[in-house]
Amino acid sequence: MSPVLGKPLNRVDGPDKVTGTGRYCGEIVLPGLAYGLIVGASVASGRVVSIDETAARAAGGVYGILTHENTPKVANAPVLIPSLAGNPAPGMSFFPMQDDTVHYWGQPVAVVVADSLEGAAHAAALLDITYESSTPVATIEDGRAAAYEAKTLFGGLMPAHDERGDVAGALAKSDVTIDQTYHYAANHHNPLETGVTTAQWDSDQLTLWNSTMGVRADQLTVARLLGIPLSDIRVITHYVGGGFGSKAMVWPHVTLAAMAARHVRRPVRLALTRPQSFTSNGHREEQEQRIRVGASRDGMLTAIRQEKLAVTSHFDDWAEPATGVSSEIYGCANYLGAHHLIRGNTMTATFTRAPGESLESFTLETAMDRLAYELDMDPIELRVKNHPPVDSHGNPWSSDGLAECLRRGADLFGWADRDPTPGVREDGHYLVGTGVAAAAYPVAFMMPVQRARARIFNDGSAVVQTGAAEFGIGVLTAMSQVGADALGVDMDVLRFEAGDTDLPNTTSAVGSMGATMQSSAVHNAGTTLRNQLVAHAVNDDKSPLHGLATRDVRVESGRMVSTLDPSIGESYADLLQRNRLLDMEALGSWTPPPLDTPHGLFTFGAQFAEVGVDKDLGLVRVRRMLGVFAPGRVLNPKLARSQLLGGMLWGLSQALLEGNQIDRQSGRWALNNLGEYLVPVHADVPDIQVEFVEVDDDVVGPLGAKGIGEVGQVGAAAAIANAVFHATGRRMNELPMTAEVVMNGGGAG
Amino acid sequence: MAINHSTAPADTGVRGPEREPVTLDVNGATYPIELEPRVSLLDALREHLDLTGTKKGCDQGTCGACTVWVDGRRVLSCLTLAMSCEGHQVSTIEGIAQDGELHPMQQAFVDHDAFQCGYCTPGQIMSAIALLREGNATTDADIAEHMSGNLCRCQAYPNIHAAIREVRDADDGG
Numbered sequence: 015m016s017p018v019l020g021k022p023l024n025r026v027d028g029p030d031k032v033t034g035t036g037r038y039c040g041e042i043v044l045p046g047l048a049y050g051l052i053v054g055a056s057v058a059s060g061r062v063v064s065i066d067e068t069a070a071r072a073a074g075g076v077y078g079i080l081t082h083e084n085t086p087k088v089a090n091a092p093v094l095i096p097s098l099a100g101n102p103a104p105g106m107s108f109f110p111m112q113d114d115t116v117h118y119w120g121q122p123v124a125v126v127v128a129d130s131l132e133g134a135a136h137a138a139a140l141l142d143i144t145y146e147s148s149t150p151v152a153t154i155e156d157g158r159a160a161a162y163e164a165k166t167l168f169g170g171l172m173p174a175h176d177e178r179g180d181v182a183g184a185l186a187k188s189d190v191t192i193d194q195t196y197h198y199a200a201n202h203h204n205p206l207e208t209g210v211t212t213a214q215w216d217s218d219q220l221t222l223w224n225s226t227m228g229v230r231a232d233q234l235t236v237a238r239l240l241g242i243p244l245s246d247i248r249v250i251t252h253y254v255g256g257g258f259g260s261k262a263m264v265w266p267h268v269t270l271a272a273m274a275a276r277h278v279r280r281p282v283r284l285a286l287t288r289p290q291s292f293t294s295n296g297h298r299e300e301q302e303q304r305i306r307v308g309a310s311r312d313g314m315l316t317a318i319r320q321e322k323l324a325v326t327s328h329f330d331d332w333a334e335p336a337t338g339v340s341s342e343i344y345g346c347a348n349y350l351g352a353h354h355l356i357r358g359n360t361m362t363a364t365f366t367r368a369p370g371e372s373l374e375s376f377t378l379e380t381a382m383d384r385l386a387y388e389l390d391m392d393p394i395e396l397r398v399k400n401h402p403p404v405d406s407h408g409n410p411w412s413s414d415g416l417a418e419c420l421r422r423g424a425d426l427f428g429w430a431d432r433d434p435t436p437g438v439r440e441d442g443h444y445l446v447g448t449g450v451a452a453a454a455y456p457v458a459f460m461m462p463v464q465r466a467r468a469r470i471f472n473d474g475s476a477v478v479q480t481g482a483a484e485f486g487i488g489v490l491t492a493m494s495q496v497g498a499d500a501l502g503v504d505m506d507v508l509r510f511e512a513g514d515t516d517l518p519n520t521t522s523a524v525g526s527m528g529a530t531m532q533s534s535a536v537h538n539a540g541t542t543l544r545n546q547l548v549a550h551a552v553n554d555d556k557s558p559l560h561g562l563a564t565r566d567v568r569v570e571s572g573r574m575v576s577t578l579d580p581s582i583g584e585s586y587a588d589l590l591q592r593n594r595l596l597d598m599e600a601l602g603s604w605t606p607p608p609l610d611t612p613h614g615l616f617t618f619g620a621q622f623a624e625v626g627v628d629k630d631l632g633l634v635r636v637r638r639m640l641g642v643f644a645p646g647r648v649l650n651p652k653l654a655r656s657q658l659l660g661g662m663l664w665g666l667s668q669a670l671l672e673g674n675q676i677d678r679q680s681g682r683w684a685l686n687n688l689g690e691y692l693v694p695v696h697a698d699v700p701d702i703q704v705e706f707v708e709v710d711d712d713v714v715g716p717l718g719a720k721g722i723g724e725v726g727q728v729g730a731a732a733a734i735a736n737a738v739f740h741a742t743g744r745r746m747n748e749l750p751m752t753a754e755v756v757m758n759g760g761g762a763g
Numbered sequence: 764m765a766i767n768h769s770t771a772p773a774d775t776g777v778r779g780p781e782r783e784p785v786t787l788d789v790n791g792a793t794y795p796i797e798l799e800p801r802v803s804l805l806d807a808l809r810e811h812l813d814l815t816g817t818k819k820g821c822d823q824g825t826c827g828a829c830t831v832w833v834d835g836r837r838v839l840s841c842l843t844l845a846m847s848c849e850g851h852q853v854s855t856i857e858g859i860a861q862d863g864e865l866h867p868m869q870q871a872f873v874d875h876d877a878f879q880c881g882y883c884t885p886g887q888i889m890s891a892i893a894l895l896r897e898g899n900a901t902t903d904a905d906i907a908e909h910m911s912g913n914l915c916r917c918q919a920y921p922n923i924h925a926a927i928r929e930v931r932d933a934d935d936g937g
Contacts, residue, residue: 024874025873025876028873029865029869029873030881031878031884032856032865032869032872032878032881032884032885032888033816033860033869034816034857034884035816038815038818040819041809130799130810132799132801132802204916205880205882206828206880206882206914206916207882208820253882254880255820255880256879256880256916288820288821288825485880486878486879486880486917652876655876656879657879659919659921659922660879660917660919663920664918687821687823687825688823689823689824694918694920695911695914696907696920696923697908697911699907699920
């Protein structure tokens, strides 16, 4: 049926990316371009007493300096709501440089604009800023006594407390219980391209070239903060050098770039430096989690209680959720999930790849592994036994596949021969072990109506458009495939355009919803135009197809043919030319199912890992990883595999490498560069494999495609930790599992 | 890297701190421009020559996105002063494809989906081609070790390794 959908095609943007000709948002050439640079506060709590600009202005080439004394007041206070909801989406309910208060280290206190990058950096260094500072509250230990239970998260979008049944009673009666506490270090996204905005005013019209995961969110947010009409702001993004959540929300530097450009009456490019990127676009918060699990002797879960404690900002009740997967993936009548917060001197944390799911599943899936040992059960059988056919509301899954993923993975990984005894396999200096974990990531229909446009010209070439951003997700390729099949043309005559608020609206590609919502809108636009063209042909008495029922016409390679007699037909181009039509176009819309749609909505998967742990040094080396996933329709398996591989290696990174902490004296992040904040390098990568389990899903959109951007990370770190236990007999209750943690017996627990 | 200055134009006086005439040789073309001495090779390429294929990932020498060749050796252009490259041949990603034909390494990156966002890609390719020339791609462990200065946050590493192996093996066979 589908000529190109589902084929492992190369990326259409490949040549642009391998030749360096693709333009990113900090590479826009504009006449008179000036360079803006943020100056961040060097205290974490206090106020700006004075800013002496004398030396900075004397350095030469300075066009202007914004501080709290001359920065325009925002027209509307920012209110944090996730960009997936389709509203203005500031990253926090705070905008800097409105007064002299400093809430967190690195908070923008000035923007210097100069005629060169070097000039801006030099002048910024010459700003003489004095502060009054007080002792910050920046870590869990600083604020534990002042913790409170949050009622809602994400600006009220989701409840922070989830409870059913009688957890305390069930735990008391359980044959077996697990009670563990975990500590997780903060993570930073660190896309290779930091946040960057180029802003240009033309009278009252503002154009932003912004490195973003959603142009529409930028337009909505900046319009609201500046108090100008949406029609006066156009946001363009060509290529984006990675997001991982850091560009899911609209952070202050975007609006500051627009303010600076207006101030100096020139186009301004404002790029975050690498160190600034640690304090400018949120982070995954340091957190403590505690889980209590009860089970019967025959391996059925009776109770789960999962709680989280973390530091949030002074402006927002933000926590990445710790309960979205653990409340659903296993059937359990008694469940309690809660989030506790501490207000501190930090910016509001934000979405970081698999936000919530990655760490909550680490807690849950390592607890499940403990339980399997307590019960002397195979950990795969324990999971399969407890995975229900319905969610906690009794709704069937729109599509499942978890058990199949676990079983397929077990076959491929060679699980059957595994001796569960921990600490008995040696390979030279290494102790060797294997582990497994389940994965799930929600499908969240929070977005408004999604739109795309399809247009065909009378030479048979076509353009399909939607305002999506290409930040590595392969949207240009996958949507070219969807559009070509929907319209019935070959890919080489179709161009897919994206990354511009002048194009039909799609919401930020966040929460692993990009493929689902974009493909649904593009599919509907393409099929709507195809139906228009076919209807036109069968009603045109000069068409060879005249008089046929539309259902008796199919389209291939831009040619409409009768299914009754394939020799009868004509091309789109012939139809349009004969009717003196230069083109024809259609807008396609897709309305997501309601939030209370009666289905459980997840992408499921299974993760397997083999590790070697150095007996003397505690170094963990991952030898093999296998992920098996059931994402419904796979639009392009080559790209899907890459994205899932990426997620799994993010899991490896979260397990072994990534972590930051705030210095309690200064309130400053200890690490602010890629030399010290560790991310995987080529040499860290193990033998890694991705497999798919096919499931049909007719709920999540016309093509049945679920997201894959994040589920690849979920469970990966837990599989590694379970493998470390199998290798060493030591349980890991702290991330990252550094050599010290391994040698000290696993940390927080 | 250490750059041999003996081939640079004779220069008796102090240069800078204002802009000075500088001649850069990039991808075989000569660019007479004016630069302050403090301008890095990376910023000279991106801001003064509009050769934006070379990427700025950290500006601190930690990520490898800015990898170019000077006289055929890979260097981090963010840690190299542009003026120090006078009299030397600078090669960037824009000079790799010839007559519109992708270099085999570029084509292998496309075929193996060895990138996602593409921002580290020019640096990865500049290192990958150099790796073969250096003789540092003989084994998988060699490739992993000698590519480790080039970070890929999308984690396209397994696909990058496959691309390098393919080009290496084609070279060996050819």
